[in-house]
Amino acid sequence: MRSEPFEAARPIAVIGATGAVGTELLTILADRGIDSQRVTAYASARSMGSLLHMGSSRVRVHEIESFRPAPDQLVFLAVDSTAARHLAAVAVGAGARVIDLSAAHREDPHVPLVVPQINGQLLDDDPRLVASPNCCAAILVTALAPLVRLTESTGSRITEIRVSTYQSVSGAGRAGIEELLASTRAALAATEFQPTVFPVSCAFNVFPHESTLDPETGRNGEEDKLLRETQKLLGRPIPMETTCVRVPVLRVHAEAVSVELSHPLELAQIEAAFRTDPSIRFRSTAEPPFAATDAAGQDHVLVSRIRPSSLRTRGRLDGPASPSVTSDAWQLWVLGDQLRKGAALNAVEIALAAGWLC
Numbered sequence: 001m002r003s004e005p006f007e008a009a010r011p012i013a014v015i016g017a018t019g020a021v022g023t024e025l026l027t028i029l030a031d032r033g034i035d036s037q038r039v040t041a042y043a044s045a046r047s048m049g050s051l052l053h054m055g056s057s058r059v060r061v062h063e064i065e066s067f068r069p070a071p072d073q074l075v076f077l078a079v080d081s082t083a084a085r086h087l088a089a090v091a092v093g094a095g096a097r098v099i100d101l102s103a104a105h106r107e108d109p110h111v112p113l114v115v116p117q118i119n120g121q122l123l124d125d126d127p128r129l130v131a132s133p134n135c136c137a138a139i140l141v142t143a144l145a146p147l148v149r150l151t152e153s154t155g156s157r158i159t160e161i162r163v164s165t166y167q168s169v170s171g172a173g174r175a176g177i178e179e180l181l182a183s184t185r186a187a188l189a190a191t192e193f194q195p196t197v198f199p200v201s202c203a204f205n206v207f208p209h210e211s212t213l214d215p216e217t218g219r220n221g222e223e224d225k226l227l228r229e230t231q232k233l234l235g236r237p238i239p240m241e242t243t244c245v246r247v248p249v250l251r252v253h254a255e256a257v258s259v260e261l262s263h264p265l266e267l268a269q270i271e272a273a274f275r276t277d278p279s280i281r282f283r284s285t286a287e288p289p290f291a292a293t294d295a296a297g298q299d300h301v302l303v304s305r306i307r308p309s310s311l312r313t314r315g316r317l318d319g320p321a322s323p324s325v326t327s328d329a330w331q332l333w334v335l336g337d338q339l340r341k342g343a344a345l346n347a348v349e350i351a352l353a354a355g356w357l358c
């Protein structure tokens with residue numbers, strides 16, 4: 001049973017409000033018509049008293065030590081995993097509803113990991129604590145949702161996923177943004193730069209994601225998260241390969257995705273499924289593909305360049321793919337603003353779908 005919607009005056013806490021995700025949360029809540037009087041913003045002691053924009057209003061930042069969760073309060077946790085683990089326990093213990101955007105609870109089998117477009121039904125059990133996924137996983141499953149529905153309705157299924165990401169620096173938070181700007185200024189001035197957020201200067205550079213490498217699997221932490229969280233979101237251990245890379249872009253993650261299917265599907269069918277999905281903006285291969293700048297600040301996940309794998313296509317592929325071409329392997333170019341659909345927007349959509357925000 002989902003909760004009865006909160007009364008309009010129910011309080012909301014945004015914890016980590018000064019961060020890259022927290023500031024986006026305030027903007028999205030304002031865009032959805034939430035009165036700033038309902039919102040209390042928290043951050044570390046460093047930020048106490050500073051004022052943040054929430055639409056045309058301002059909210060004052062409170063020190064986290066003053067956080068006293070109330071029963072039925074809605075709490076967004078946009079802090080690191082260690083802080084989130086502690087604060088979630090305190091808030092749930094006080095009867096609040098919690099949406100945790102950190103990695104703290106994502107792999108906990110007792111905590112639902114939710115992207116409403118793919119597994120919103122998990123909110124029917126009226127959980128107290130919901131995890132919002134890794135930014136790349138949220139964008140990936142939103143892009144795959146029409147294909148999942150199409151395969152289910154045609155007796156096919158996705159049998160394999162390969163994804164390579166091109167991730168912006170704001171995925172590492174506000175400090176990542178500042179480091180790209182500072183390193184770029186230093187590179188243009190031909191002065192030395194000592195990175196602290198990333199292992200190397202990110203100006204004019206591309207490098208594997210900075211998370212810890214597992215010497216046994218050869219995968220870094222981000223590649224593991226993307227793999228495991230996508231499997232949890234899709235509800236089955238679908239075989240996957242992931243490669244995660246940083247690029248010198250301020251916001252928006254891009255993903256080159258290959259999917260294999262148990263049965264071939266026709267391009268026209270696939271395109272129709274993407275065109276009619278309200279969470280997706282779609283362009284066919286006849287149109288110019290999307291770029292990161294198209295996705296920045298946008299709620300939609302952008303999908304373009306859907307094309308049959310040239311390794312597996314049944315039919316000729318020496319010209320543009322015709323609508324009737326069929327294949328059991330497809331490639332997609334996916335872009336999403338990871339501060340929005342990969343984080344803050346997904347959290348607000350969870351709250352709306354759960355009936356926690358009205």
Ligand SMILES: NC(=O)c1ccc[n+]([C@@H]2O[C@H](COP(=O)([O-])OP(=O)(O)OC[C@H]3O[C@@H](n4cnc5c(N)ncnc54)[C@H](OP(=O)(O)O)[C@@H]3O)[C@@H](O)[C@H]2O)c1
Pocket residue numbers: 015016017018019020021022042043044045046047048064077078079080081083101102103133134135170171172173174175338339342343
């Ligand atoms: N960035 C993304 O694209 C993205 C996407 C999905 C999920 N996430 C997750 O969202 C969370 C926030 O990420 P972010 O990118 O917004 O990081 P960020 O820019 O570094 O912001 C961190 C926020 O946490 C606050 N904070 C730090 N320590 C705290 C504590 N002990 N108690 C309360 N607040 C504390 C900071 O306050 P001060 O300003 O006072 O230091 C700041 O408001 C992380 O768990 C991250 O993994 C991020």
